[in-house]
Structure formats: C-alpha cells, structure tokens
Amino acid sequence: MKRLQRIEEERKIAGVCAGLGEYFELDPVFFRLFFLFSIPFGGLGVLAYVVLWILVPLREGAQREARAGRRLRLSATERMVGGVCGGLGEFFELDPVLFRAAFLVLAFIGGLGILLYVVLWLLLPGPAAPGR
Numbered sequence: 001m002k003r004l005q006r007i008e009e010e011r012k013i014a015g016v017c018a019g020l021g022e023y024f025e026l027d028p029v030f031f032r033l034f035f036l037f038s039i040p041f042g043g044l045g046v047l048a049y050v051v052l053w054i055l056v057p058l059r060e061g062a063q064r065e066a067r068a069g070r071r072l073r074l075s076a077t078e079r080m081v082g083g084v085c086g087g088l089g090e091f092f093e094l095d096p097v098l099f100r101a102a103f104l105v106l107a108f109i110g111g112l113g114i115l116l117y118v119v120l121w122l123l124l125p126g127p128a129a130p131g132r
Contacts, residue, residue: 005059006052012123014053027072027091032123076127083127084120 004023006015012032021028038045070091078086078096085103089096106113 006056016052029072073125074127082121
C-alpha cells in the first residue's frame with residue numbers, strides 16, 4: 001500500500017513536495033511551483049503546506065526505495081545561463097531554444113519570464129551524476 005510520507009533527502013524545506021511527488025508519481029517541482037504560486041492568491045497553498053508538514057510523517061533516507069522514472073533537473077550539457085531551459089528541453093524532449101524563446105517573451109510581459117526562470121533555477125535539482 002502506498003503511503004504519503006515526507007522525504008528528508010530531497011527536501012527543500014520539509015520534504016512535503018518530494019513526498020507528494022513520489023506518491024503521485026510526478027516530479028516534486030510541480031508541487032513546489034503550485035505552493036509558490038499560491039502565495040499571491042490568498043496563501044491557501046502555504047496553509048496546506050504547513051498542515052501537511054505537521055500531519056505527514058517523515059521517512060528517513062535509509063528506508064526510501066529507489067524512485068523510478070526521469071526527473072526534471074538542470075541540464076549538464078545545455079547550459080546558457082543556469083541550465084533551466086536545457087533541463088526543460090531534456091525532460092519534455094523538445095529543443096531548449098523553444099523554452100528560451102518562451103522565457104524571453106515572458107520577460108517582456110512584466111518580467112514574469114525572469115522571475116519564473118530564477119524560481120526554476122532555485123527549485124530544480126542539479127544535473128544527474130554520470131551513470132544515473
């Protein structure tokens with residue numbers, strides 16, 4: 001039976017998003033972005049995060065089984081600035097130039113592209129080690 005647990009070794013704050021990602025078999029970055037973007041809309045996501053932090057038990061790293069599937073991460077090879085567009089390109093199997101163009105267009109719309117790029121740069125894990 002699947003159990004929702006916080007994952008200590010992949011945590012950014014408390015491991016809630018890493019646990020949700022494993023439970024729903026999605027990349028934790030999607031949950032991190034959801035909680036982050038909920039802040040300007042009343043902060044209900046922050047309240048949900050705190051409640052999950054309190055209620056969901058922590059699973060230690062030794063008890064964690066290896067997680068199958070690919071992860072959204074920064075690129076080791078396609079790095080113009082931070083590897084965000086390269087990582088998105090590798091994850092979605094698209095040319096990173098498309099993501100660079102999208103961030104550029106969004107940068108001219110109130111700076112949203114720059115903000116989103118920096119947030120992803122901070123939230124995405126680094127490139128995978130060779131052989132992983």
